[in-house]
Amino acid sequence: MEPKLADYKTDVHNDWCPGCGDFGIVNALQMALFEMGIERDKATIFSGIGCSGKTSHFINTYGVHTLHGRVLTFAQGGKLANPDMTVVAVGGDGDGLGIGAGHFVAAGRRNIDMTYIIFDNGVYGLTKGQASPTLKLGEQTKSLPSPNTNSNVNPIGLAVASGFTFVARGYSYDVRHLKDLIVKAVKHKGLSFLDVLQPCPTYNDLNTRDWYAGVDLAEESMERHSRIYKLEDTNFDPTVNYAGEVEVNEKLSQALIKSLEWGDKIPTGVFYQNQLVSPFSTRLTDKIPNYLENPPAKQIISDNGLPNTDITKILDSLDV
């Protein structure tokens, strides 16, 4: 039977706040899985902790709701052991760029073929709105007793610097565009990162849906006023087209410069893509030639309850 979009939805009650940006992301993810025809039992959604952590329960594929900050570790282990599986990791910006920032950087160095989506809203929602790593210095969202005393992390810049080979940004209220970005990210051979701007209607009263839509700017001008624009509508070419230091460095630096753009104009779309960097599976097959045909999850380890691993040669070398 042909799968339907509805097959990717569970009947678990979704308890996110009304108007939460997360709804758009979970919809886009379901649409992307459906569009790519990935069977339910061939995909795993790993999630972190926080509102976004519940995502895995709303999607009708394998779902692993992990620990705060650790989602990438679980996801990488799963993907390495069973490389046939489509793996998408999701989590909040506090999860991935605060407590989990070390794993974020390390994952970039490995370039395992999977996708990581950060639900980026500038606050810790589930603990009542504290400042998260993407909130700007001096900003004061409504739960903060005083303006934020920390500078923000630049998720796109950090991803590019850490070695992610596909780096993009989406907006949760442009579901179709976000779905297209997820499809691109999943199809990318290597580690892909999606920073998704996602208004938190309950705790972030600065970066609201209206703010992203530029309603405040509209009052001053009659021209197009949405802050969000798409890189693909400009002449920005994110792709590393050939191996070479000059090309790579140029694409890396333009992505970094573009990632600094914020305020009245906020770019979305693909910032950087480099398919010339070997995915981790290639680094493994270089030393374990049959890794992909016979990965850990597929290996037969016993024969009638007895081990089939033959360590005779090693044992003989220890003989005295």
Next chain:
Amino acid sequence: MGSTDFTWLIGGPQGSGVESGANIFSKVCAEMGYQIFGKREFYSNIKGEHSYFTVRISDENIHSNVNAVNLMVSFDAETIFRHYDEISSDGAIIYDSELENITTDRVNTLDSPFKDRLHKFLESKNKPFTIAGVLEVAKENGVKLYPVSFKSLLTQLSEELDNPRMRGLVRMYNVLGVSLSLGLIKMPSTSLVDSIDGIFSKKPKIAEMNKKTAIFSYNYASNNFENFNHALTGIPKQPDTILVQGHFGTSLGKMVSGCRFQSYYPITPASDESVYLESNEILEIENDRPGSTIVVQTEDEISAIGMMIGAALTGTRSSTSTSGPGFALMTEALGWAGINEVPIVITLYQRSGPSTGLPTRHGQDDLLFTVFAGCGDFPKIVYASGDIEESFYDTGNCFNYADKYQIPVIHMMDKFLSSSVVTCKKFNPKKISIERGKLLDKVEGEYKRFAFTDDGISPRSKLGMDNGVFWNTGDESDEYGHITEDPQIRIKMMDKRMSRLDLTLESIPVDQQAVSFEVHDYTIISWGSTKGPIIDAQAMLKKEGIDIGFVQIKLLHPFPTDYVKSVLKDAKVLIDIEANYSGQLGKIFKQNITREIDYYILKYTGRGMTSTEIYDSLKKIVKNTAAKREILSHGA
């Protein structure tokens, strides 16, 4: 012990080849039929600090070191300053005669507490603070001295070989020391050449140079050293004997048990295992294409356990290897594995804490921490091996426990085991079984990962399996794995998970829970690597007609209360022996079995126990002259 019981010690600055020297020596002795128990002690340092290796050689099975050294060879001053007083009165010291005038102040790595103690002692003996001074003390104790100028030996060798480069080759000093020792004890030299070939098999040029040095110095000792009391000329080999290093038991155990994923973060003394697994990552499989172990060096221990859990969810037998500080970082995820019923094995090579503590020294001080690790109530198994041979088979059992009970298992090892080099019976892989419990091959119909069942264990699907979709969460969950906060489901889920502690005790065979080495009026309880020195001390006392019992507890959580109680019913005086300060097993024992511990023999210097020390304390206990807490301190 039999007619041969000989202890050899080699020392030198870290990085000077003490370990490879000791490996050559051990291999030679093992090849000549002897049983070996060797142990390395070293500082948390790469180059320069004092390290030493003690090798005990016997014609009978031995499981420990003893205090007395019969022969010490040293090519640096520090080794002599630190160990001259360990040499038995029938023993000897081979040393570099160029060192005689070196004063304690010239040795930067002698720390002041040690120097102060030594100075006080030498003053009382009216000796100078020099190598010559301490050697005089040794000589007065009956120790024979064999001075030889290492420099002039190399000079002679370089002239003989017409190779001027040999002259200043101080990195040959270790081979020189080993060969002088073997020459002195009359160990046949054929095995020396074979062992060097074996150890340097990938570097033929270096092997050649080492062999020439070895034979030259061996002959020098044979011709010039006289009147030593010990000769070890070889005995018939025991069949099926292997010479293994500490981590071989768990690493080879993992390969055979089908562990195909290991993630780790570097930490002493655990990383050797992971490096060894990666060095042997491609596996030969009977009647099949090659298999492999994916070994991933992670960014920290949190990632190591996270990756391992992710891999385990795909049905892969997965593991990590760490030490106390690393395990401390893993405890949050340990609880996640607990609530999600994920079978994982953590091999915990303990060292001496707290914090980084004595980072390269031995300790058994993580027992209480491990038993209670993680927030919340969840079931886990804590299991401890007593020696390297045991650890091979125990690794197999640990994976079976994990799979059958769908529970995290912590396999406790320690630095004493990891830095030992011993002869033991060749591992037999066919004695390991592979039992995967309720792991599914296929799923039909509706699937609930956490379905309530009679025995509390649900059939287990794996990520990526056809029709087996499930959910996990660190929150409390329903049978599908979706979050719930329902009070009734909470009770049922807690009961389901915790029930497997009883199931474990009911179904793990008692001989895997605890091992009785006889029970007498005086009986020892202990766990882990103290087993070796305890067994040897027990044998020493038996020869004197003193029977001491010993029960080795291997399953430490859940605690096998009923079985241990029944085994110990005839014991009148209980002695708890552990390498920690607070007698941690004793605490668990008292908590589960309402019975006092009469004596503790404890050591927390970071150095492993010797059988001599345990023997001495046991003797005091039997004579009723012991303190309630006997604190051991042997070892530099």
